[in-house]
Amino acid sequence: MRIGIGYDIHRFDGKRPLKLGGVTIPHARGLAGHSDADVLLHALADALFGALGEPDLGEQFPPSDPRWRNADSRTFIKTACAAMRRRGLAVGNVDTTVIADAPKLTGYKRRMSRAISALLGVAPGQVSVKGKTTEGLAPGKAGIAAHAVVLLTAAQGSRLKARGRSRGR
Numbered sequence: 001m002r003i004g005i006g007y008d009i010h011r012f013d014g015k016r017p018l019k020l021g022g023v024t025i026p027h028a029r030g031l032a033g034h035s036d037a038d039v040l041l042h043a044l045a046d047a048l049f050g051a052l053g054e055p056d057l058g059e060q061f062p063p064s065d066p067r068w069r070n071a072d073s074r075t076f077i078k079t080a081c082a083a084m085r086r087r088g089l090a091v092g093n094v095d096t097t098v099i100a101d102a103p104k105l106t107g108y109k110r111r112m113s114r115a116i117s118a119l120l121g122v123a124p125g126q127v128s129v130k131g132k133t134t135e136g137l138a139p140g141k142a143g144i145a146a147h148a149v150v151l152l153t154a155a156q157g158s159r160l161k162a163r164g165r166s167r168g169r
């Protein structure tokens with residue numbers, strides 16, 4: 001088993017659509033960033049890379065690289081998932097918290113969880129998206145932050161192998 005933690009924060013930018021967890025959420029302001037600025041997927045990508053012991057998101061997809069300008073952040077998750085599968089690992093579960101005073105996320109949490117689970121190829125029950133406000137304290141007014149924790153377990157084939165070994169002992 002491997003565990004990973006990820007965190008990210010982005011400022012509001014009035015000129016962009018708001019993307020959270022791969023879902024476009026109607027709001028007056030989106031988030032500033034080199035890619036599509038999906039703060040939740042960025043936290044999740046860093047949690048996955050962290051669990052794998054790989055370099056962080058900023059190192060693998062530097063904002064200085066024009067290739068990632070306005071990039072769909074789902075690409076980062078797909079890259080992390082490919083690395084995970086190469087290691088014979090699978091997502092056990094994901095727990096996340098989005099910290100935003102606005103917009104209200106209540107109506108979108110389930111949709112974000114479904115979008116993330118589809119992206120990871122797991123059941124929606126394996127992905128938790130929780131919402132939190134800052135009760136008006138900074139930086140909640142200026143942008144959105146996200147935390148993510150992932151637990152990776154041996155993929156099914158590798159787990160069977162591991163069981164076989166322990167039975168032989």
Ligand code: MG
Pocket residue numbers: 008009010033037038039042
């Ligand atoms: Mg980011």
